[in-house]
Amino acid sequence: MTATEFGRALRRWRDRVPPGAAGLPSGGQRRAAGLRREELALLAGISVDYVTRLEQGRAVNPSAQVVEALARALRLSAEERAYLFRLAGLVPPGPETVPGYLTPSVQRLLDRLVGVPVGVYDAMWTLLLANPLYAALMGDPSGRRGLERNGVWRNFLGPGSRVRQTPEERREFQAALVADLRTTAARYPKDRQLQLLIEELRAKSERFAELWDSGAVGTQPGGRKTVDHPQVGPLTLDCDILSVAGSDLRIMVYTAEPGTEDAERLALLGVLGTQSLVG
Template sequence: MASTEFGRTVRRWRDRVPPEAAGLPVGGQRRAVGLRREELALLAGISVDYVTRLEQGRAAHPSEQVVEALGRALRLSGIEREHLFHAAGLVPPGRGTVPGYLTPSVQRLLDRLTGTPVAAYDAAWTLMVANPLYAALLGDPSGWRGQERNGVWRAFLGPAGRVRHTPQSRRTLETALVSDLRATATRYPADRRVRRLVAELRSDSRRFAELWDAGAVGRQEASRKTVDHPQLGPLTLDCDILSVAGSDLRIMVYTAEPGTQDAERVALLGVVGTQTLA
């Protein structure tokens, strides 16, 4: 019964979100009043088949991560988010867990930065949402699942990314990420996902284990990064990480100095998108 109510709720709320409000292109004839299933799946980072099974009541017991992702994609208020958790048979995350809620005001801010690569991460560096330019710059995250969406996991165990690193910049990044994750684990002691993440990293990454056990201390700071884009070549951009008071969100923003070749290439990202050119 709970899964049926959950599916009806998702279906009903999907209808009320116009695609333009979610930053999706609008064109052609649409039968859907709001978001299509494939659009909701894209925004939430889950498969279309899973969204279909959830809405039809054929998939029971969605995880907290899935419910949180759907809540963000559907742009729910705080009360609506709690209702979605209850409809899934789950207790909304409490104060001892990492907040995964993207407030409407932050979402509106991200919506206005259409010409800037920008993404929002939670306190454990799990990607919550990335705009199209961010995806075009650093790689499309829509297919990432589970720990793949976590920036710390990707830094230590994931495939090589597009950001160019020197040995020193790599050490600085790793130290800052470990230090930040330790602070998050201390601040949210009841968060099982953070505990699982730390345990996996300590088990599978010797470098992470060394830094964790040594009590490494560092912090994320604004920096200039060179991104090797497969179609546009290298872009050297300023990377700033903004904190949102009261929600522990990290907003990562890439900008270029106006009038430079890098600024022109950022503008071209909107044309290239995430496509792979022959």
């Protein structure tokens, strides 16, 4: 398989995905019905230049993470995804790897969850997909790369999130997060990316190392959360974490009680999107 064949496959599959189906605006002058390169780059979380070089056969040996992100953005079937991995000279991820694949049926389900913030994470809490309202609520993740997209890393080593927490709530949340990650590590002991994440966190965060060494296992619960948004103010929302049998993905959905000020602010956020009210 050659880089040229990989690039041809990307262009062919990009041309068949209508922007509206990917949650993107479909108006304006378009030379083709499918995604533009910059739109594919946005959806996959990689640079436009890299997409261009991949399509032109000038970039070789893309990582498994990049191929997975492209397959997800292009909404490939399981067979097409496996084919793209082989074109890249990679073995398609097996059952020992943390799943990062969204089936077309799950993608269609997510497409229908309009009006509510939805984020999809894998079992190691790496953000795979965020709908526009989730990005508006929690901050636009499109510029995040690598570990910056991982919720555990961000909580211990990064900027955290907009969710308001007391010191006690933060300690409890971190403990649950680490217990959840340990459960995942037991399920996927051979996943190299998961091992690297744990090594990074243990080396750089004393708090994570302390919690990890405690040996606790569990799952990360949802619950009621208050999000401090810089434009519309605080929103107190119910956070539910859904799972799909066989995928091990975490679908995080935020909803507001109807008729409340929180529901009004969430509706306003849907109008504003990720734009700022100032400047």
